[in-house]
């Protein structure tokens with residue numbers, strides 16, 4: 214059984230999964246796979262450890278989780294000649310404690326079996342896989358235990374909604390919006406930007422103690438193309454979700470106060486903001502930063518683009534929106550949202566930007 218099928222069975226995932234990682238994210242990882250592979254191969258050639266520590270931060274639970282590990286192991290095997298034996302792999306899968314780690318663990322027997330079958334009775338490397346629940350905005354692993362860190366579509370999630378968007382009474386000053394929009398007061402974008410700098414700095418500082426000198430990180434995260442916070446990229450997707458919530462308010466299916474007090478803990482940084490924080494924190498060299506857009510091959514998609522976006526956003530927002538507004542609105546909200554995305558795409562493209570970063574731990 215292939216890993217993807219095993220995953221869906223182990224996770225009890227039906228036709229539509231809101232808990233697993235998404236096809237859009239898989240597509241993006243595939244687009245930059247060459248760079249990810251090249252980076253881990255370069256790292257291995259330079260350091261050749263007998264025991265290679267790999268962490269995937271924000272691994273989620275779904276087919277993408279083990280598929281990236283499979284690719285990384287294959288990349289190292291390809292680099293090792295008959296003279297240099299394949300190292301053992303220590304693989305640390307991290308996500309928040311609420312992640313469905315059990316479904317990953319249940320898929321492991323099939324993962325190992327597939328690997329053995331592919332070797333046709335030949336040598337199979339030792340791969341020790343463990344779950345590390347916790348926030349990557351803080352220490353997760355022992356000192357100098359990692360050689361390679363991978364993180365895909367996770368670091369645009371802030372540790373919290375920025376405190377600066379609340380007034381003295383604890384009410385949000387970002388009424389009608391759930392993220393930065395044209396009608397947001399200036400203080401809102403400052404608060405979001407400030408929170409990103411604090412979080413990203415803490416992330417780099419924590420990893421700097423865990424990654425060995427010369428170790429590398431490949432990070433994929435959403436971002437924005439230029440200084441304006443409001444554009445027809447990622448911020449526009451949040452604007453459409455606000456609109457979809459406002460539609461429910463106007464139909465009496467939820468209350469205006471609930472919309473006014475809901476904010477996402479997301480931030481789309483610019484290239485300059487990322488570069489500035491890496492420089493300021495000082496532990497890593499930014500070898501590469503590349504901005505790209507996920508290719509939209511709508512002809513081969515079973516669902517409309519709007520439905521794919523709605524499913525992706527639902528996967529990460531469902532529990533928070535459900536807690537705040539009540540679960541009863543979820544289906545209508547996301548159906549309506551998918552439709553709005555499709556309508557807007559019909560008028561003019563929405564262009565969400567993604568950044569790929571390659572960083573190396575400095576000797577300091």
Ligand SMILES: C[S@@+](CC[C@H](N)C(=O)[O-])C[C@H]1O[C@@H](n2cnc3c(N)ncnc32)[C@H](O)[C@@H]1O
Nearest residue numbers: 234238271273277308309348349365366367370
């Ligand atoms: C959109 S999913 C990405 C899943 C997978 N990496 C992929 O590319 O398909 C984002 C994941 O980041 C996790 N995440 C968000 N903030 C986190 C944090 N502070 N620490 C650890 N994981 C976090 C979420 O729980 C979620 O599973």
